[in-house]
Amino acid sequence: MAPKVLVSDKLSETAVQIFRDRGIEVDFEPGLGKDKERLAEIIDRYDGLAIRSATKVTAKLLDRATRLKVIGRAGIGVDNVDLPAASSKGVIVMNTPFGNSITTAEHAIAMMFAVARQIPEASASTHAGKWEKSRFMGVELSGKTLGVIGAGNIGSIVIARALGLRMKVIAYDPFLSEERATELGCRKADLDELLTSADFISLHVPLTDRTRNILSAANIARLKPGVRIVNCARGGLVDEAALAEALTEGRVAGAAFDVFAEEPATDSPLFNLPNVVVTPHLGAATTEAQENVALQVAEQMSDYLLTGAVSNALNMPSVTAEEAAVMGPWLRLCEYLGSFIGQMTEEPVQEVNILFDGAVAGMNVSALRNSVVAGLMQAGSPEVNMVSAPIMAKNRGIEVSQTTQDQTGVFESYVKVTMKTAKRTRSIAGTVFSDGKPRFIQIKGINIDAEVGAHMLYTTNEDRAGIIGTLGRILGENDVNIANFTLGRSERGKDAIALLYLDADPAAEVLDKLRDSGVFNAVRPLRFNVT
Structure with missing residues (x-):
């Protein structure tokens, strides 16, 4: 039976046609995401759910989605998906982190120009029949220091554009290496240096416990006088009340915000300040970006439902179509090894170590590891899969580790699983022969x-x-x-x-x-x- 997908938000007809062209049955109901009751009534008919931001995928909805295998979010943010609940149900959640990168980066640059030259205020004044040329004295971007917080996909594009404007760029990102900074053409800096030396600051990090209020009241107090701040990333990265106070006092010269702590934002401390430019979360709002993310999510979901390829998943290692074809027998072997251990064990498992020897060590071992854990957990919970198994194992206090090594034995490649309980240690090893069939090659040594x-x-x-x-x-x-x-x-x-x-x-x-x-x-x- 062909997989069936529901599109419950607005996606382009071209994206919907991708599903059909790939042989997937699709129901296109772009307004359904706003109807919680109706969506809950029919969600159990579908293998896939394609959404934007209007559809809210809650734990309650997932309880009804007994057939669901994959959720595809056309866009980068998945705030509207209960990711832990999806993972526990074994549902893969994908997003499209690259489809709107250029659009979002360009919006940040546009906002930087807007706040530097006071374009919105000047436009409103001129529309009102005034000619206040002397009132709107701006600053150049050329020669100024831009501090980029977060040098990932979007941040790196902003860096490239800023260098083209002859700005000096410093970047703070805990995962940015010196080599990567050199490649981007910027200089790596710690957060303290960035705060005290940047003329402009642009934020490009996700909202996490680590980044929440990264521009706190204390950090705002340390900023270089006259700095301008741009946030087109996520609301909650900046203490809006503290920033409003700094803007009012003149310690911060201006700010441009596309995102807010509470959205839709009908009220904010930043509203109605003359040196603040605000837009309603338009970072990805271009025709090209909306089309790109829609096409990308349709392709990703189709690939998974038809070939098992996983890309841009937030709760499972990515597996390309090529890897899925080569790794198929090895994934089955790993599941069998985990299942053997699980069926042989009646005591609580404390530790599992997986050894990948030889050629298999060069494969996607994260996916193979998940397959072992799935086989192990299925002994007690048959509904578990590669997505939910690691969470279940963690919740049960099972420590899972992995080791890779070059070929050491007569087999070109093999996988060995060792399990420990409070009373005993068990092990089993297996390989895949040239005929593609998994074999058990060692039990208890x-x-x-x-x-x-x-x-x-x-x-x-x-x-x-x-x-x-x-x-x-x-x-x-x-x-x-x-x-x-x-x-x-x-x-x-x-x-x-x-x-x-x-x-x-x-x-x-x-x-x-x-x-x-x-x-x-x-x-x-x-x-x-x-x-």
Whole structure:
């Protein structure tokens, strides 16, 4: 059955057509996002939900979205999506962080010019029939120092444009390296230097606990006298009341704001100040940007629903279409390894370490790690997937770590999962053969070569004669057919294991007969979601 997508906000017809052209059924209802009740009634019919800012994806809505796999936000902000709730439900949330970057950067530059030359006030005065030429004395941008807070995608474009205006640029960003700063043509600075030396400040960071009120009252008090501040990033980065006071007192010469702490902003301490330019969150409001983000989100959602490729996801590692094709068998192997550990463990898991050896270490190990954790958690919660599993593991106090290394053994590549509880440590390793089929190659340090089947049986015993006969006899007498049989032992007379691939699950009484035979230390049926 073809995937089905609901578009509940305004997207271009071209974007909607992308879904159709890719073979995805789509319902285009651009006004539905504002109708919470109606949206909740029908959301369980869809695999994907494409939105802008009008649709509010709440935890309550997600509880009704039993079929939903992906939410695509045409734009960068996802304030209208309950991300933790989506993650816990296993729903991928994507945005389009690059489609409106140029537009937002250009708006910041435009706002910088507007506040430097008092363009809005001068325009209003002239429209009123006045000719107050001497009243509107501005300043040049050329030669001034621009302090950019946040040198990411949009910030870096602002830096490039400012350099073209012959400004000197310093940038504060904890993740900005000296090499990247040199490449951008700016100088890296700490926040204190930027505050005290910049003639203009432009903010380009997301709103987080770390960045909230980054221009606090205390930091505003330290600003260079006569500075002008531009915020086209997010409301809440600046203490608006403290800035209004500094503007009124003349310590700050001007400000240009496109975003506010409360939106829609019908009131703000910055409103009606003569040296402040304000716009209603227009950073991404160009025809080109709106079209770009709509097309991008349609392509991203289609790629995921049809090929498993994940791009610009906020709650899952990105996986390209090419990676998805190559990694498919490895993703399944990692799920099987996690599932084996999960089904073998009845005690609370404390730690899981995943070793990626050889060629697989160069793949997208973040996605592979999530697949292991998903397999592990599915033993107790079958509905868990790669998105929700890491959250569930964290909530249960399971510490997940990973290690990568160059090829060390006879296999070109393998994955080994080691699990620790309060009482024991277990491990299992596997690889993918040239035929694309995952194999188990080691259990408890004992080498084996076992194909993975939907119905399997795992036994442990002391190495001695007669084990194969006992297994074959009891299973045969009870009409349980063996598709594949693998044995292994640590050394002669010591620990031994058997892993059987069966045509069907053995009944409980068959398992009891095996346990009552007196030759096995453990008898464990296993189920795998083999595709």
